[in-house]
Amino acid sequence: MTFHLMGGDRRQAMLARYITEKGFPATLSYHKEDTPPAWDADILILPLPASKDGHTLHAPLAQKTIPLREIYRRFEGKRIFGGMLPAGAPANATDYYQAEEVLIANADATAEGALALAIAQTPFMLAGSPALVLGGGRIGRLLAAKLTALHAKVTVAARRQETIAEARALGCDARLYEDIPYHRFRLIFNTVPHEVLTEARLQQLPHDALLIELASAPGGFDAALAAEMGLPVCYAPGLPGKYSPETAATILGDYILKEMERNG
Numbered sequence: 001m002t003f004h005l006m007g008g009d010r011r012q013a014m015l016a017r018y019i020t021e022k023g024f025p026a027t028l029s030y031h032k033e034d035t036p037p038a039w040d041a042d043i044l045i046l047p048l049p050a051s052k053d054g055h056t057l058h059a060p061l062a063q064k065t066i067p068l069r070e071i072y073r074r075f076e077g078k079r080i081f082g083g084m085l086p087a088g089a090p091a092n093a094t095d096y097y098q099a100e101e102v103l104i105a106n107a108d109a110t111a112e113g114a115l116a117l118a119i120a121q122t123p124f125m126l127a128g129s130p131a132l133v134l135g136g137g138r139i140g141r142l143l144a145a146k147l148t149a150l151h152a153k154v155t156v157a158a159r160r161q162e163t164i165a166e167a168r169a170l171g172c173d174a175r176l177y178e179d180i181p182y183h184r185f186r187l188i189f190n191t192v193p194h195e196v197l198t199e200a201r202l203q204q205l206p207h208d209a210l211l212i213e214l215a216s217a218p219g220g221f222d223a224a225l226a227a228e229m230g231l232p233v234c235y236a237p238g239l240p241g242k243y244s245p246e247t248a249a250t251i252l253g254d255y256i257l258k259e260m261e262r263n264g
Contacts, residue, residue: 001260004038006030006071007059008047009241014249015045022257030059030066037066037074044075045256048083048097048106048241055086081256096255105251106240107138111146113239114139114189114214121210121234122187127151130184134220135191136163136174143189143214144172155180157196177201185209190220197221202229212236 003019003026005012012031019026029037052058056065072080072090080093089095096102119126129152133144136158147154148171156167156174167174177196182204190197193215202221211226211233213219226233240248 001043002026002038002041003043003045004029004041005045006037006047007050007057007062007065009060009238010245011241011248011252012045012047014245015253018249018253019257022253030057030062030064032061034063037071039074042078043260044071044078044080045252046071046080046082046085048238048252050082050085050089054088079260081259083252094259096252096259099255102251102255104138106248108142109240109244109248109251110139110214111143113243114143114212114236115146115150116243117212117234117236117239118187118189118210121212121232124186126187129153129187130155132157132180132182132185132188133172133191134177134189134196135215136160136167137191139214140189140191141166141170143191145170148172155185188212189214191215192220194218195220195222197226199225202226202231205231208232210234214239 001024003024005016005028007030013028016026016028027038029035047058049058051068056067059065077092081096082093083097085093085095127150131147131152131154133140133156136156144154144156144167154172156172157177157180158164158174159177164174182201186206186209188209189212191214197220207230209231211231213235223233
């Protein structure tokens with residue numbers, strides 16, 4: 001059984017190495033080196049995300065890319081794995097980013113990366129500092145817990161009372177979006193993929209409040225408007241691939257190999 005991996009960031013290279021260490025031949029293309037694809041491989045692994053535009057392979061380290069439809073055609077009838085597969089993926093493709101164990105582990109790595117980014121980008125200690133987490137989903141919950149462990153003064157903004165109750169059980173302050181005292185926070189993490197920081201809320205923030213965007217597009221606030229206001233913004237997609245690629249690769253490798261074992 002041979003594996004071929006295409007595109008992606010450092011996670012893909014480390015995933016190829018992980019699979020090889022588990023005893024399966026694995027090759028890589030559309031990565032840093034200009035290596036031709038191994039079309040005869042038994043199993044294909046696409047990156048996370050598989051595509052940024054819905055049509056071509058996500059290959060940020062490669063000099064060129066390739067249409068997904070060509071990849072699907074070449075691997076017709078074979079097993080394909082990919083993350084956040086766009087519409088039109090064939091029936092033989094499995095989206096590993098739909099698996100709950102992958103989502104939770106990736107959220108944990110994202111939360112840790114967000115802390116590293118915040119520490120690097122702020123002139124103050126997290127301990128004792130007010131920090132606002134927008135959203136109480138997987139990433140929001142894990143991030144709030146990690147911030148609390150570092151003794152930050154964490155507030156979680158959410159729209160549902162059960163999410164607020166969960167955050168309070170973790171030892172955080174938690175409120176509805178309309179009840180947040182935005183003027184108190186110089187550090188804000190957004191995990192919500194739709195606008196929650198309206199213009200009125202952005203205007204309440206301190207002039208040097210750091211906004212860390214962890215959500216997928218369109219994100220939790222109007223980036224152009226925030227820039228006009230002079231607010232510093234950190235866009236932080238793919239944090240696991242940047243801060244913990246080895247762990248991220250192990251997460252994906254474990255899932256894929258177990259899935260192959262379950263399905264023969």
